[in-house]
Structure formats: C-alpha cells, structure tokens
Amino acid sequence: MAKQGVVPDDLTRPFWEAANENRLVIQCCTACNRLQHPPAARCHGCGSDEVEWKEVSGRGRIYNYGVVHDCPIRLLQDDQPFNVAVVMLDEDPGIQMYSHLPGTPVDEVPVHAAVEVVFEETANGQKVPEWRVVSGDR
Amino acid sequence: MSTPTAPASMYRPDVGAGLWEHRGKVAAVGVGHSPTARRWDGRPETSVGAISLIALRRAIADAGVSPAEIDGLVLDATTTTGAYWPPGKPVPPEVLNAYNATDDPLDGVAKLSAEWILANMPELTNVTFTMYGPGCMSNAICVAAQAVGDGLAKTCLVLKSWHNYEGRYYQGGANAGDALSGSAAIRALWGTPACFGTALQFAEYCRKYGKTHDMMAPFIENSRNNGLKFPEGYWAEHRPEQITAEDYKAARWIAKPANLFDNDLPIMVSAAYLYTTAERARDMDQKPVYILNHACSRGRPRSLTPTLDEVEEETARTARKIYEGAGITADDLSFENMYDGFPQFHQFHIEGLGYRGMKFGEALDFYQGDISISGPNPILPSGGNIGCGRSRFWMHTDCIQQLQQRAGARQVTGVKPEVAVSGGPMPLGGHFTVWSASPD
Numbered sequence: 001m002a003k004q005g006v007v008p009d010d011l012t013r014p015f016w017e018a019a020n021e022n023r024l025v026i027q028c029c030t031a032c033n034r035l036q037h038p039p040a041a042r043c044h045g046c047g048s049d050e051v052e053w054k055e056v057s058g059r060g061r062i063y064n065y066g067v068v069h070d071c072p073i074r075l076l077q078d079d080q081p082f083n084v085a086v087v088m089l090d091e092d093p094g095i096q097m098y099s100h101l102p103g104t105p106v107d108e109v110p111v112h113a114a115v116e117v118v119f120e121e122t123a124n125g126q127k128v129p130e131w132r133v134v135s136g137d138r
Numbered sequence: 139m140s141t142p143t144a145p146a147s148m149y150r151p152d153v154g155a156g157l158w159e160h161r162g163k164v165a166a167v168g169v170g171h172s173p174t175a176r177r178w179d180g181r182p183e184t185s186v187g188a189i190s191l192i193a194l195r196r197a198i199a200d201a202g203v204s205p206a207e208i209d210g211l212v213l214d215a216t217t218t219t220g221a222y223w224p225p226g227k228p229v230p231p232e233v234l235n236a237y238n239a240t241d242d243p244l245d246g247v248a249k250l251s252a253e254w255i256l257a258n259m260p261e262l263t264n265v266t267f268t269m270y271g272p273g274c275m276s277n278a279i280c281v282a283a284q285a286v287g288d289g290l291a292k293t294c295l296v297l298k299s300w301h302n303y304e305g306r307y308y309q310g311g312a313n314a315g316d317a318l319s320g321s322a323a324i325r326a327l328w329g330t331p332a333c334f335g336t337a338l339q340f341a342e343y344c345r346k347y348g349k350t351h352d353m354m355a356p357f358i359e360n361s362r363n364n365g366l367k368f369p370e371g372y373w374a375e376h377r378p379e380q381i382t383a384e385d386y387k388a389a390r391w392i393a394k395p396a397n398l399f400d401n402d403l404p405i406m407v408s409a410a411y412l413y414t415t416a417e418r419a420r421d422m423d424q425k426p427v428y429i430l431n432h433a434c435s436r437g438r439p440r441s442l443t444p445t446l447d448e449v450e451e452e453t454a455r456t457a458r459k460i461y462e463g464a465g466i467t468a469d470d471l472s473f474e475n476m477y478d479g480f481p482q483f484h485q486f487h488i489e490g491l492g493y494r495g496m497k498f499g500e501a502l503d504f505y506q507g508d509i510s511i512s513g514p515n516p517i518l519p520s521g522g523n524i525g526c527g528r529s530r531f532w533m534h535t536d537c538i539q540q541l542q543q544r545a546g547a548r549q550v551t552g553v554k555p556e557v558a559v560s561g562g563p564m565p566l567g568g569h570f571t572v573w574s575a576s577p578d
Contacts, residue, residue, distance in 0.1 A: 003327045005317035012320035037441055038324040044438070063445075066337045067394040068329055072308040075316070076329035081391070084328045086338060086443065096441035098328040107394065111345075124317055128327060 365525015477562020
C-alpha cells in the first residue's frame with residue numbers, strides 16, 4: 001500500500017532513522033525504565049525528560065483490529081477496504097503499533113496471533129515499521 | 139481585552155475533591171440555538187460568526203435579561219474538528235465587510251474569538267470577563283459554572299459554534315498531502331478514520347461480553363426518534379428521516395465494526411446558554427436549572443489508542459467524581475444524557491455511571507428494553523449527535539429543558555425530571571455536568 005511519505009522531525013528522527021536501518025526502536029525513560037509510544041519530550045509515567053531510544057525485538061501479538069472502508073487519507077483510498085491492526089509488543093504489551101498486516105486477507109485477522117516487524121518504504125522512500133503474521137505458534 | 143484560556147484550576151479532575159464548593163449556587167437559565175445547515179453556503183448571514191450571534195441573542199432573550207446585564211462570556215474558539223479553510227483562499231469581501239472584523243480574517247468564518255463576538259454585539263456593554271473553554275460545550279460550561287461560582291462573572295453567556303464547508307470532513311489538510319511530519323505519521327500513516335479508535339474498543343467489548351453490532355440498533359433508533367422531536371436539530375429541521383433497525387444493519391461500513399450510522403453528521407450550528415447565580419436566576423423568565431457539580435477526566439491511554447480496560451477504569455473513576463462532587467448517587471439520576479458521537483462509546487459512559495444499576499458489559503442488553511422518553515429508563519432523551527447532528531451540545535440543552543419541563547415533544551414522561559447528567563465527548567478526556575431542578 002502506498003503510504004504517505006514521512007518527514008522526520010526532531011522528536012521522532014531516531015525512530016525513523018532506525019527504521020531505515022531495518023531496526024525498531026522505542027522511547028524508554030531512563031529514570032523509571034518505562035517504554036512509551038508515541039514518542040514524547042517527557043516520560044508520561046514519571047515526568048522525566050531523560051528519555052532514550054531502545055531497540056526492541058520486533059516481535060508482538062495482534063491485540064485488536066478494524067477494517068477501514070472509508071479512509072480520510074487520499075493516497076490510501078484506492079486500497080480500500082484494508083485491515084488496520086493494533087500490535088502489542090512482546091517486551092511490553094502496553095506499547096501499541098498500527099499495522100496494515102501485509103499478507104493477511106481483509107477482515108481475516110487472527111486476533112492474538114504472533115507477528116514480527118518488517119520494514120516498508122513509503123511514498124518518499126522513508127521506511128516504516130509494518131508487521132506480518134508469523135506462521136505457527138511461537 | 140485579551141481573552142485567556144481557562145487555567146487548569148477551573149476544572150475538577152480529581153477523585154476525593156469532595157462536594158463542589160458552589161453546588162446549587164450556579165444555574166443555567168436561558169437557551170439559544172441557531173438554525174442548522176449541512177454546510178456553509180458562503181453568505182455572510184449564515185457564517186459561523188453570524189449564527190453565533192443568533193444563538194447568543196436568543197439565549198439572552200430566553201432568559202429575559204437586558205444585554206447590559208451580561209458581564210461574562212465563555213466560548214470555544216475552535217469551530218471544527220475536521221473542516222478546514224483552504225490555505226491561501228481569501229475570505230470573500232462581502233463576508234468580511236458584513237461584520238466588524240478582528241485582525242484575523244478567518245475570525246467569524248473558520249474560528250471564533252471573544253473579541254469578534256464583542257465587536258459584533260454592541261449591546262453587550264458590560265462584559266468584563268471573557269475566557270476560552272477549549273474542546274467543546276462540555277468544557278465551556280464547566281468553565282462558566284466555575285467562573286460564576288467563583289464570582290468572576292455574575293451573568294455569563296456560554297457559546298459553542300460549529301462550521302462545516304463543502305467537501306468531505308477530515309479529507310483536506312494533511313490528509314490530502316503526499317507526506318506527513320514524523321510525529322503525525324506515528325499515528326496517521328495507516329489511514330484510520332475518526333471513529334476507528336472507538337470501533338476498536340467496541341470490537342473488544344463485543345468479544346469480551348459476547349455482544350454484537352446489531353445490538354446497537356435500538357439505541358440508534360431511539361436516538362433518531364428523540365432527535366426528530368428536537369426542533370432545533372438538523373434532522374428535525376431539514377431531513378425528518380427515521381432510522382430503522384434494518385437501515386442500521388444494512389448501512390455501509392466506515393471502519394468495521396463502525397458503520398455510517400455509528401458516525402454523526404457534521405453541520406453548521408451554534409448554541410448559547412445563560413449562566414448566573416442561583417440568587418439572580420430566581421427572577422429570570424425561565425426556571426433555573428441548578429448545577430450540582432462539574433467534573434472532568436484527565437485520563438490518557440498508555441499508547442496509541444485506549445484499551446477497553448483503560449476505558450472502563452476511567453469511566454468508573456469519572457462517575458465517582460461526578461457523584462461525589464454533586465452529593466448524589468446513581469439512584470438519583472432521573473435520566474442520562476451522555477455523549478454519543480460516536481454511539482459505540484455511549485455504553486462506556488453509562489456503564490461507568492452505573493445508570494439504573496448497570497454493570498460493565500450490560501448496556502447493550504439494556505438497550506433491548508424500553509429506553510424511550512416515555513419509559514422508566516430513558517436513554518439519551520436529547521437524541522444526541524445521532525439524532526440531531528454533530529454539535530456535542532444537544533445533551534446539555536436537553537438536560538436544561540427537561541428539568542425546566544419545556545422539552546416539548548421530547549419531554550420525559552416515565553420519570554420525574556429532577557436530576558440529570560450530561561457530558562463528554564470521549565470516555566478519556568471528557569467534561570461532565572450534573573443538573574438539578576432544585577438547588578438542594
């Protein structure tokens with residue numbers, strides 16, 4: 001699917017630079033060792049501004065999903081309907097990421113199934129984390 | 139006059155804060171609504187500024203006070219969540235010239251400042267207090283109630299207005315572009331419509347409690363039924379069309395499991411209320427409706443979208459604040475008017491409240507019974523956004539009018555209208571008001 005391009009900003013640049021290297025990094029507070037996503041200038045848990053980027057395994061589970069039939073993004077409208085799943089990371093199930101679940105038929109999303117990260121290019125070449133269902137149980 | 143945004147101290151976000159210090163000492167009296175329209179037709183007299191003036195003047199007249207008595211104005215300066223003025227497009231001169239402008243040509247067209255209102259209501263000669271209650275009417279009335287209680291204003295107008303333009307909601311701006319900023323892209327790259335997060339929570343709710351999307355049909359039918367009895371509402375005014383259960387079940391998906399009727403219709407509309415002290419309210423033209431409490435949620439999801447657990451924890455916490463500050467229990471509620479735009483989170487609000495003894499997972503079963511305005515368990519007698527169009531304020535107007543016994547064809551008849559609660563929008567981040575026919 002032809003996702004919009006991404007123009008990294010100061011807050012999120014490490015996330016996008018890692019994606020271009022096929023690595024998934026998530027913000028982590030060094031004061032309370034808590035992961036957070038989306039990124040923010042301060043830890044939402046303890047308020048510390050001592051946040052760094054931590055590489056994670058790229059493994060998770062599908063928590064939930066919906067099927068988008070009426071998308072507000074112009075570039076995605078030709079691909080309707082499509083899945084949007086919520087993936088929770090194995091390292092911390094409180095951390096969610098969205099996914100179109102490439103390779104999974106529309107509305108046949110196996111909730112709770114294991115997934116692993118892959119990296120896709122967007123319209124301007126910036127890579128973005130996506131997720132594929134892993135065959136068999138892990 | 140420079141208008142500040144309400145400071146955090148104006149709100150009541152905490153459990154354990156006790157009775158609201160101004161309980162029963164502030165009242166809503168006057169109500170004013172503008173006509174509605176699906177979209178702005180470009181004429182000066184139908185701009186969002188113009189319809190705001192109509193609503194404000196009607197609220198003043200409804201209360202029966204002199205405009206010179208008004209000393210406060212609280213409003214939300216933002217007049218849309220998804221219809222944006224095209225960048226670089228000039229405002230037509232006939233629109234600009236029709237009103238006293240501020241420095242911003244979009245003021246009164248795509249946004250609304252207190253200064254624009256005052257510049258165009260010369261009869262408001264004594265306003266000394268202005269404040270923004272950003273978000274929606276639910277926020278603004280909390281600010282107004284607190285302001286009157288604190289003595290910052292004695293006779294205060296509260297205003298919320300909405301514009302809508304040609305084209306589809308949410309489809310302009312960044313959504314039409316080829317690239318997003320890195321921060322926006324974290325959430326937005328996947329193309330989820332506005333109802334998606336609520337649809338996800340609803341999907342999890344159905345899985346957890348064994349419910350189905352079809353079980354929402356009675357709620358939708360009831361909402362439109364009630365909305366068609368709201369003469370100021372969009373559907374009653376322009377398209378008096380009932381939604382049947384079959385219509386609902388056959389509607390196209392927007393983000394499955396949310397369909398077309400699980401979304402509200404963006405419109406042009408404005409509403410204003412007149413708030414004052416309980417003492418002053420006694421001599422006005424309408425019966426006072428006393429504010430027993432206002433409360434808000436400051437809950438935030440851990441990550442991208444709230445989980446069902448997060449939603450249920452927060453609605454339960456919000457209910458504790460609502461009841462504690464008002465000095466009431468769920469048993470005291472004559473009816474509920476919690477927000478419904480999106481309908482799929484209405485059940486979260488009322489389950490958190492424990493309305494009619496309801497527990498988590500029970501609302502959709504409750505909807506299969508008599509939830510009409512003539513029964514003992516009214517659900518959303520205003521009709522809400524589904525019954526009247528997107529405004530986020532029908533439920534507040536309805537609470538005021540029901541307790542004043544002037545809701546007309548919408549008047550609840552199966553219960554005595556004494557105490558009600560309204561508010562929203564979202565279960566995480568909403569603002570809520572408890573209304574009473576009596577100050578005690």
